[in-house]
Amino acid sequence: MGIYKCNVGCIWVLVMAVIMTLIPRYWEARFVSEAASHQPFNIPPTIEVTEGKIEENTTLVATLADFNVPVTIANEIALLIKPVFDVRDIRSGNLFRLEKEDGALRTFEYKIDDERVLKVERVEKLEDESESYAARVEKLELEERESTVVAEIQSSLWNALADYPKHDWLTNQLANSIFAWDVDFSSDIQPGDTVRMVVDEYYHEGKFVKYGDIHAAELVNDGKSYRAFLFRDSYYDEKGNSIKRPFLASPLEFNARISSGFTRRRMHPILNSVRSHMAVDYAAASGTPVVAVADGTVTSSGWNGGYGRLVQIRHASGLTTGYAHLSRIADGVRPGRTIKQGERVGAVGATGLATGPHLHYMMTRNGTPINPLSIKSEPPVPLPAKTKPEFLKYIAGRQEKLNSSTLTATAR
Ligand SMILES: [Zn+2]
Numbered sequence: 001m002g003i004y005k006c007n008v009g010c011i012w013v014l015v016m017a018v019i020m021t022l023i024p025r026y027w028e029a030r031f032v033s034e035a036a037s038h039q040p041f042n043i044p045p046t047i048e049v050t051e052g053k054i055e056e057n058t059t060l061v062a063t064l065a066d067f068n069v070p071v072t073i074a075n076e077i078a079l080l081i082k083p084v085f086d087v088r089d090i091r092s093g094n095l096f097r098l099e100k101e102d103g104a105l106r107t108f109e110y111k112i113d114d115e116r117v118l119k120v121e122r123v124e125k126l127e128d129e130s131e132s133y134a135a136r137v138e139k140l141e142l143e144e145r146e147s148t149v150v151a152e153i154q155s156s157l158w159n160a161l162a163d164y165p166k167h168d169w170l171t172n173q174l175a176n177s178i179f180a181w182d183v184d185f186s187s188d189i190q191p192g193d194t195v196r197m198v199v200d201e202y203y204h205e206g207k208f209v210k211y212g213d214i215h216a217a218e219l220v221n222d223g224k225s226y227r228a229f230l231f232r233d234s235y236y237d238e239k240g241n242s243i244k245r246p247f248l249a250s251p252l253e254f255n256a257r258i259s260s261g262f263t264r265r266r267m268h269p270i271l272n273s274v275r276s277h278m279a280v281d282y283a284a285a286s287g288t289p290v291v292a293v294a295d296g297t298v299t300s301s302g303w304n305g306g307y308g309r310l311v312q313i314r315h316a317s318g319l320t321t322g323y324a325h326l327s328r329i330a331d332g333v334r335p336g337r338t339i340k341q342g343e344r345v346g347a348v349g350a351t352g353l354a355t356g357p358h359l360h361y362m363m364t365r366n367g368t369p370i371n372p373l374s375i376k377s378e379p380p381v382p383l384p385a386k387t388k389p390e391f392l393k394y395i396a397g398r399q400e401k402l403n404s405s406t407l408t409a410t411a412r
Pocket residue numbers: 260277279280281359360361
């Protein structure tokens with residue numbers, strides 16, 4: 001390395017010497033013009049760079065003042081920022097960078113989030129030596145890579161993906177969107193189940209920023225394989241059947257377990273007598289979001305005796321669902337209002353006759369109570385026959401990626 005550098009240096013000196021000998025007139029002209037513009041020659045400005053994190057309970061102006069930016073300039077900058085970014089949204093702990101030239105502020109950068117930077121730059125130096133600045137929000141340039149995520153589930157999907165960055169997002173997509181219709185992640189997951197995904201990842205300067213589309217996903221649950229492929233903004237299985245169903249497999253986020261199933265006879269824990277339990281109970285922390293399992297119309301919402309806070313929804317095909325013991329009912333969930341599948345109806349609680357926080361989830365068909373878990377097997381809707389060849393061609397590559405991704409090769 002040392003020898004190499006010396007060689008480059010020697011050649012450089014030689015080349016410079018040749019150039020300077022051959023064209024002295026260039027240098028004469030250059031000295032004259034430098035003198036004419038009153039610029040100090042050959043004295044580089046002192047650049048001072050400060051990087052840090054925004055402290056707690058502080059403002060932009062105070063932060064700038066802390067680093068010896070005159071308050072008048074700090075105030076001017078705060079005003080300039082206003083149209084492009086709300087300075088009240090400045091978060092403690094976020095990174096900033098100050099660059100000063102000969103003691104005067106040249107640039108100020110604040111990292112808003114993983115994708116955006118607020119930039120304040122000096123744009124001109126006026127006759128009276130005062131500074132003028134311009135502010136803008138810049139989107140970071142992101143590099144897209146298609147990658148494979150593979151994990152084996154031991155306890156929960158969340159734990160299985162815990163080593164991946166932003167795994168909350170991945171878990172949520174799989175459990176509450178892609179496979180929400182097929183698998184109830186609160187009750188169906190078995191140790192040894194596996195997940196595979198082909199997903200876009202976005203990087204900035206080599207650092208992971210976020211995920212993009214999940215192009216393909218596979219869940220092997222209790223030996224049964226479920227696959228989903230993204231095609232024109234919707235997910236389909238390998239045969240081109242839509243994976244979207246009229247009913248979600250569960251009205252809860254995935255971190256819940258069934259504490260009591262549907263039965264016509266059981267001992268009631270509070271009333272201490274044999275009663276039927278024509279519902280499914282999910283044990284979940286108070287406050288866990290509860291969502292509508294299907295599109296429908298709210299028929300009742302509010303206090304209802306032993307059910308505590310209860311929301312009831314009417315769906316197509318003579319079906320209704322009921323969500324009881326809620327700690328709160330979501331805003332606007334009132335009788336007569338239409339509600340979409342996946343929309344919040346409220347939060348888990350222990351209101352009414354309940355020994356602890358849980359969701360008492362009921363379903364009826366034509367007025368008769370039925371087991372909500374029996375509704376899983378509604379027929380899927382296929383792609384139109386003429387679209388299918390295109391679909392099969394489109395997913396082939398991703399299918400191959402799922403097939404070839406193995407736990408040992410890609411697990412982190
Ligand atoms: Zn119950």
